[in-house]
Structures are given as structure tokens and as C-alpha cells.
Amino acid sequence: MKALLQRVSEAEVQVEGRTVGKISKGLLVFLCVVKGDTEQDLTYVLNKVVNLRVFEDDAGKMNLSLKDVSGEMLVVSQFTLAARTRKGTRPSFDDAEAPDRARKMYEEFLARARQSGIKTEAGLFGAYMKISLVNDGPVTIMVDSREKRK
Numbered sequence: 001m002k003a004l005l006q007r008v009s010e011a012e013v014q015v016e017g018r019t020v021g022k023i024s025k026g027l028l029v030f031l032c033v034v035k036g037d038t039e040q041d042l043t044y045v046l047n048k049v050v051n052l053r054v055f056e057d058d059a060g061k062m063n064l065s066l067k068d069v070s071g072e073m074l075v076v077s078q079f080t081l082a083a084r085t086r087k088g089t090r091p092s093f094d095d096a097e098a099p100d101r102a103r104k105m106y107e108e109f110l111a112r113a114r115q116s117g118i119k120t121e122a123g124l125f126g127a128y129m130k131i132s133l134v135n136d137g138p139v140t141i142m143v144d145s146r147e148k149r150k
Helices: 039-051 099-115 145-149
Strands: 002-015 018-023 026-032 062-064 072-077 119-122 130-144
Touching: 002 039, 002 072, 018 072, 018 119, 026 039, 039 099, 039 130, 039 145, 072 099, 099 119, 130 145
Parallel strands: 026 072, 072 119
Antiparallel strands: 002 018, 002 026, 002 130
16 A cells, blocks of 8 residues: 655545545545555554644654644545556556455554544545645655565
């Protein structure tokens, strides 16, 4: 499972001109379920997202987590993070999980994020979405559950 995190001061996702998710200070999380992902991958990524120290403390050091700053999370499904670009100029998305299974894992990620006490908003799985954000820093970090296997 992959998650591209962007630290934001605000973010919003719209579908067909209607706002479906909106947050203030927190993380915009683009989430990709990759073929072969398990519950352990989901747990790993969620724990990283919630506990990664990417917010500044009083000394200006990135030392605080989403939980520490009572931040919010906007989660958007993003199968294109599974893109492979080794051959040619057209990306291959063969590594992305099948939509039915990906949707279930995406929804489980959202449920667990909400259970953790983080205010969590979401995009609409499989929809064409327009996302606006104010990147804070900018801070953009990739989390990949395959890293735990190395």
C-alpha cells in the first residue's frame, strides 16, 4: 500500500462541483492499494500516517504527529500511485489492486482512521475529483508498506 502525504493548512475535494471532503490543518493522503496488499500493509501505512512526525514543534523542528497537533486527514483514492514507467511513455497500472478489493481496503482505512480519533474526510472512490489544497511547507512524503519488508 502506498500513501502520498501532503502537509496542508487546508484541502478540499469536489465531485461534480459538490464538496465531498474538506479539512483544515492536517494531511492530504493520496492512498493506493497495490496488488497483494494485506491487512498488515493497511495497518502499517495507517500507523505511519497518524504517527509520522511531520508537524513543527515550538522550536521549528518537524517533531509532532497528526495526533499531537489534533490535525485532520483528507483521504483520496489514487490508483495512479501504482504506475510503472520503466518502458515507453505510457504508464502501466498493472500493479494497482482490482477496484472491488481496493474499495474495501480504502473503506477499511477510512474506518480505522476515524476510530483512531482523527477527524477524517474522504474523496469518492473511483470518481473524477478536483482537489484543491494549500501545501504547508511544502512537505510531501511517500509511505510505502513494502519498505517494512526491507
